[in-house]
Amino acid sequence: MKISIVNPNTSVAMTGEIGAAATRSASPDTELLVRRSLHGPEAIEGPFDGALCVPGLLKAIRQAEEDGAMAHVIACFDDTGLDAARALSRRPVVGVGEAALHMASLVAQEFCVVTTLSRSVPTLRMNILRCGFERRCPQVLASDIPVLELHRPESGAWEKLSTLIVRALENGAEAAVLGCAGMADFSAELQARLGVPVIDGVDAAVRMAEMLARSGLSPSKRGGWAYPSRANLLG
Template sequence: MKIAVINPNTTASMTAAIGVAARSAAAPGTEILVGQSTSGPVAIEGPFDGALCLPGLLRAIARAEQAGAVAHVIACFDDTGLDAARAMSVYPVIGLGEAALHLTSLLAQQFCVVTTLSRSVPTLRANILRYGFERRCPHVLASDIPVLDLHRPESGARERIRALIAHGMQNGAEAAILGCAGMADLAAGLTQDLGLPVVDGVDAAVRLAETLVWSGHRPSKVGGWALPARLDQLAVTA
């Protein structure tokens, strides 16, 4: 089974870190095809960046299918381009945000999301509402640490994220979701430190993608995710 994990931004170091997390989550026999957009923003921190990354993301998915991928993970917690990707592919396409919310809903009654910048919060709130989790996930907390600063020691990212999860716990959260692919390597340590489930979207999305492939189900092409008539115009070499 080949599963593509696509970073929609153009930062190679982040793509490499996402690849490590994805391969750690994958079951034996699953091959992770790590890819990234070759055009667009260096980080996705709000709707403007999300719009810029779409052409490169869709081309990366098309290339992955040529390489044999039978499922795709869009490695951005905003679920950037999710509907467009589902419309162009006959294979399952999983967004980190949607996967993490569904998985966490099986672990806790109430949970929170901790993300990067405040301008990402409206997009995540809109997704939570769309997926039907607004009552169970009432809090989206921003660390106000940019994506590319998460692994700089001077940013204090881990301590800030830990404090925000603790704040969520004080307001009823029984689990937490890390709302950025760049936070993937923090989940295990925070789970141990805080004594509650801390869910990483990369891990959740890879496992869910495997489950859908094993189930034999493919996305419906009746209605909103029907294959677009102009799909052959997508240039995969750009």
């Protein structure tokens, strides 16, 4: 079974990191088609960046489907272009943000999200509201570390994320969701050190995409996810 992992930004390095994280989560019989947008910014840090990435993301999803992908993962916690991708695709499309929120809801009554920049917080709050988790996820905390600096030792990312999660736990959270696909490598150590579930969206989305592909379920083509009449405009 082929599953496509699409990084909506153009960063080659981040795409490699996401692909490695997805490989750790995928079943042995799953072949991953790891792609990235070829147009747009190298990081998605707010709604402007996200909007610029959508055409490239949709082209990558269309190509992956032509190459035999049975499901797709959008590897940005903002769930960039998720509705448009579900309209375009005839296969399941899973956003890492939505997947992580649903996974967290199965292991904790209340949970938090820790993310990168403050400008991303309003988008994440809207996504939490859309998914119906606003009461169970009242805390969205920003580390103010740019996406592309997460893995630079001088950023202190691990320590800052740990501090934010501890603060959220003190205010009622029982688990934490990592609010950026680039944080995937931090989840296991944070969970071990803090003693609470720490959910990585890439892991959650890969597992959900496999499940949906095996179930034979795909986006309904009635209503908002009907196949777009102007799909040819993608070129």
